[in-house]
Amino acid sequence: MARKKKTSTPPSLISKIKNFSLTRRQEVILGSGLMALGAIFFFSFLSFLFTWREDQSELVDLGNRAVVTKNWLNQLGAWLGDIFVYKGFGIAAFSIAVLTILTGVYLFAAGKNFLSLSRKRILQLWFWGLLLMIWLSVVLGYFHNYSALLGGTVGFEINDLLQDYVGLIGSILILTFFAIVYLTLRLKLTPEKIAARFAKAKQTVENSIEDVSSHIESTDEEKDWEESVTHTATTTSEPTTENEIKKQPTTMKSGDMEINIAQEEEEELSPELEPTLKTTEKEVDLEVGEVIDEEQLIDNKASKLVEDFGEFDPTLELGNYQFPPIDLLKDYSQGKTITINEEELAANKDRIVETLKNYKIGIAKITANIGPTVTLYEIVPEAGIRISKIKNLEDDIALSLSALGIRIIAPIPGRGTIGIEVPNQKPSIVSMRSVISSPKFQKAEMQLPIALGKNISNETFVVDLAKMPHLLMAGATGQGKSVGLNCILTSLLYSKHPAEVKFVLVDPKKVELTLFNKIERHYLAKLPDSEDAIITDNSKVINTLNSLCIEMDQRYDILKDAMCRNIKEYNAKFKSRKLNPANGHKFLPYIVLVVDEFADLIMTAGKEVETPIARLAQLARAVGIHLIIATQRPSVNVITGMIKANFPARISFRVMQKVDSRTILDSGGADQLIGRGDMLYTAGNELIRIQCAFVDTPEVEKITDFIGSQKAYPDAHLLPEYVGEDGGTSLDISIEERDSKFRDAAEVIITAQQGSASLLQRKLKLGYNRAGRIIDQLEAAGIVGPFEGSKARQVLVPDLNSLEQLLNEEKNS
Ligand SMILES: Nc1ncnc2c1ncn2[C@@H]1O[C@H](COP(=O)(O)OP(=O)(O)OP(=O)(O)O)[C@@H](O)[C@H]1O
Numbered sequence: 001m002a003r004k005k006k007t008s009t010p011p012s013l014i015s016k017i018k019n020f021s022l023t024r025r026q027e028v029i030l031g032s033g034l035m036a037l038g039a040i041f042f043f044s045f046l047s048f049l050f051t052w053r054e055d056q057s058e059l060v061d062l063g064n065r066a067v068v069t070k071n072w073l074n075q076l077g078a079w080l081g082d083i084f085v086y087k088g089f090g091i092a093a094f095s096i097a098v099l100t101i102l103t104g105v106y107l108f109a110a111g112k113n114f115l116s117l118s119r120k121r122i123l124q125l126w127f128w129g130l131l132l133m134i135w136l137s138v139v140l141g142y143f144h145n146y147s148a149l150l151g152g153t154v155g156f157e158i159n160d161l162l163q164d165y166v167g168l169i170g171s172i173l174i175l176t177f178f179a180i181v182y183l184t185l186r187l188k189l190t191p192e193k194i195a196a197r198f199a200k201a202k203q204t205v206e207n208s209i210e211d212v213s214s215h216i217e218s219t220d221e222e223k224d225w226e227e228s229v230t231h232t233a234t235t236t237s238e239p240t241t242e243n244e245i246k247k248q249p250t251t252m253k254s255g256d257m258e259i260n261i262a263q264e265e266e267e268e269l270s271p272e273l274e275p276t277l278k279t280t281e282k283e284v285d286l287e288v289g290e291v292i293d294e295e296q297l298i299d300n301k302a303s304k305l306v307e308d309f310g311e312f313d314p315t316l317e318l319g320n321y322q323f324p325p326i327d328l329l330k331d332y333s334q335g336k337t338i339t340i341n342e343e344e345l346a347a348n349k350d351r352i353v354e355t356l357k358n359y360k361i362g363i364a365k366i367t368a369n370i371g372p373t374v375t376l377y378e379i380v381p382e383a384g385i386r387i388s389k390i391k392n393l394e395d396d397i398a399l400s401l402s403a404l405g406i407r408i409i410a411p412i413p414g415r416g417t418i419g420i421e422v423p424n425q426k427p428s429i430v431s432m433r434s435v436i437s438s439p440k441f442q443k444a445e446m447q448l449p450i451a452l453g454k455n456i457s458n459e460t461f462v463v464d465l466a467k468m469p470h471l472l473m474a475g476a477t478g479q480g481k482s483v484g485l486n487c488i489l490t491s492l493l494y495s496k497h498p499a500e501v502k503f504v505l506v507d508p509k510k511v512e513l514t515l516f517n518k519i520e521r522h523y524l525a526k527l528p529d530s531e532d533a534i535i536t537d538n539s540k541v542i543n544t545l546n547s548l549c550i551e552m553d554q555r556y557d558i559l560k561d562a563m564c565r566n567i568k569e570y571n572a573k574f575k576s577r578k579l580n581p582a583n584g585h586k587f588l589p590y591i592v593l594v595v596d597e598f599a600d601l602i603m604t605a606g607k608e609v610e611t612p613i614a615r616l617a618q619l620a621r622a623v624g625i626h627l628i629i630a631t632q633r634p635s636v637n638v639i640t641g642m643i644k645a646n647f648p649a650r651i652s653f654r655v656m657q658k659v660d661s662r663t664i665l666d667s668g669g670a671d672q673l674i675g676r677g678d679m680l681y682t683a684g685n686e687l688i689r690i691q692c693a694f695v696d697t698p699e700v701e702k703i704t705d706f707i708g709s710q711k712a713y714p715d716a717h718l719l720p721e722y723v724g725e726d727g728g729t730s731l732d733i734s735i736e737e738r739d740s741k742f743r744d745a746a747e748v749i750i751t752a753q754q755g756s757a758s759l760l761q762r763k764l765k766l767g768y769n770r771a772g773r774i775i776d777q778l779e780a781a782g783i784v785g786p787f788e789g790s791k792a793r794q795v796l797v798p799d800l801n802s803l804e805q806l807l808n809e810e811k812n813s
Pocket residue numbers: 429430475476477478479480481482483484632676677678691692693694695
């Protein structure tokens with residue numbers, strides 16, 4: 001910077017001084033000389049303050065060796081004191097001593113950055129220090145009467161001169177003005193600050209001078225950040241408050257804008273600089289931490305929501321919902337367990353041993369497991385007996401035991417023994433109550449627990465429908481299928497809140513599931529435009545199945561959006577408030593579709609139902625839609641390969657023919673069941689014989705009454721709307737193409753002022769599809785309004801006369 005000036009402008013005195021350079025040795029010699037001179041000044045002045053009176057008389061003879069003065073530096077001290085203090089600037093002359101020492105220090109320690117001194121700073125120091133000295137001596141000139149030493153002769157004379165021309169007040173104002181100009185230019189202080197500083201400076205003149213010199217050191221523009229940090233550290237060592245440390249340096253560095261700006265920057269930056277430099281690395285670490293925090297923001301927000309409101313409770317809307325009490329179920333066994341008829345057991349054993357003996361099958365050991373309806377005799381054959389031999393003799397053994405329902409299990413899977421199931425003479429009913437109240441069911445940690453009944457060891461058999469994931473159920477009429485379905489539905493009613501599971505019930509027989517109508521607004525799901533939740537019309541089933549497919553697709557979309565693999569994960573995420581309902585997320589209830597007579601459905605609708613059923617069976621598991629399909633006729637054209645492939649879990653009640661057993665279970669056995677709820681269950685591997693729990697219609701009625709009497713949702717759970725291919729959405733229907741019952745239908749609708757297809761079905765004895773088509777024709781004719789979801793369509797013609805008029809107009813046009 002200095003060199004630049006040298007080349008660009010003619011060298012001034014200042015630049016000459018600036019550029020004046022000394023050798024290092026010269027610097028040391030000159031530096032130490034100046035320090036010594038400064039010390040001489042200082043001690044001379046100091047001593048002069050106390051000895052000037054005594055020495056003053058001697059001053060005339062100064063230079064005479066015989067003259068003895070009191071000053072610590074003798075004649076020199078007395079002379080210097082007289083010149084600088086008495087005749088000069090009074091006590092302000094000390095600044096000359098200080099400035100000389102500092103200059104000496106600068107030269108002596110040049111290159112060491114000692115006290116952050118630089119050549120420029122030294123020049124500034126002298127400039128401002130001398131100005132300050134003059135100003136101070138003039139000010140102290142007011143107090144000349146108290147002591148001639150305070151302001152010195154120069155101070156007194158200038159003060160006197162000022163007072164002669166402008167008076168006392170004028171001189172004070174002028175000096176104050178200079179002080180304000182000085183402080184304002186230098187420090188950019190407000191008047192309040194200046195006044196405060198001024199008062200302080202007045203009180204602590206000497207301290208201020210020292211402070212000035214030390215703090216001015218920190219204003220060099222050329223010094224780097226490190227220097228500024230050092231300076232800050234230096235100033236903090238002084239016995240001043242932190243605020244004062246920040247302010248003092250600026251107090252004494254007015255005048256030079258460039259330096260001033262630098263000083264300001266320094267003042268702003270230096271307090272933060274040190275921590276910034278020191279913590280640069282730490283802050284990087286902290287930033288990394290913040291990133292992690294940000295990633296967890298959603299979680300944090302979710303956990304905050306959970307903290308504030310608790311987990312989302314899907315049951316809250318029906319918060320007071322009471323699960324049906326166990327007392328509603330009848331206890332058929334009156335608490336008694338299975339009665340063991342020892343005689344029967346012994347007789348059966350003897351007959352088994354004897355029969356097998358006839359076929360030359362020796363028995364090593366025989367044990368009996370007594371179940372509710374059958375007893376399993378487990379036989380360990382003698383060594384060398386082939387299992388297949390026993391299996392082949394199944395019918396003969398059964399004949400010999402002369403009992404229906406003998407099933408030979410050879411071998412019992414995983415045991416290596418042969419099982420012979422013999423029905424009990426007095427089978428005991430497995431009550432629904434006993435299975436519902438069993439710990440196995442009560443403590444089952446399953447999504448959709450179903451207590452099917454009791455197995456051969458009289459243990460409650462509980463399975464998870466969500467794991468099945470769909471169930472195919474077959475059995476000849478009167479063998480316990482309907483009871484089985486009720487048993488499944490009852491299990492779910494006892495374990496799941498209405499918010500958690502919804503049933504879609506298809507009951508072509510129209511009687512089996514009607515009882516569940518009472519819980520329509522609690523547990524049932526239906527199509528938006530259908531009146532009854534329980535579907536009894538096969539043609540509606542197609543729409544319902546397709547609607548379920550739409551529901552399935554929609555659920556897959558929201559699961560994808562929530563990045564969840566299945567409904568369980570999704571609902572858990574939703575409950576912990578990690579999914580925003582504003583983005584279309586909602587708690588998803590399980591949907592269980594129950595079709596009571598599938599054969600009937602296939603016969604009437606054929607492929608139209610098979611396709612959506614197969615699609616649901618293949619895909620709906622993950623989104624919580626499960627199918628339970630029951631059929632009386634397990635023939636191959638009902639239970640097709642496609643259906644079978646997607647229903648690994650199957651239940652068979654008694655069937656009449658072995659072939660039916662094979663169709664449903666892929667093996668025989670179901671034809672040898674004894675009926676009345678005796679069933680075989682398979683989840684794809686072994687067959688398990690279970691006595692289905694018995695729940696009678698009055699019990700189901702009590703349960704549905706109990707639930708139905710409680711506060712319900714405003715409507716049944718609505719499935720997505722499905723408009724079938726033949727739904728007749730086209731409104732360009734010509735008059736000729738109108739249904740023959742069009743006129744009748746229009747009259748019915750207008751008379752009732754209710755635009756519903758089901759009204760037409762009832763009044764005109766029409767099928768669903770035809771009624772739907774007529775409604776569309778009525779809409780095209782402007783008789784009814786457009787489809788309005790669950791509500792009936794608006795009727796646009798007020799009376800029959802208007803209808804007549806409308807139709808006539810149509811003809812004429
Ligand atoms: N688990 C069971 N325990 C005891 N008895 C049962 C059981 N299941 C069914 N039964 C008896 O069998 C009868 C017929 O049962 P259910 O009505 O369930 O037969 P189904 O197979 O549905 O017949 P359909 O197909 O004709 O409707 C019942 O009335 C009952 O007496």
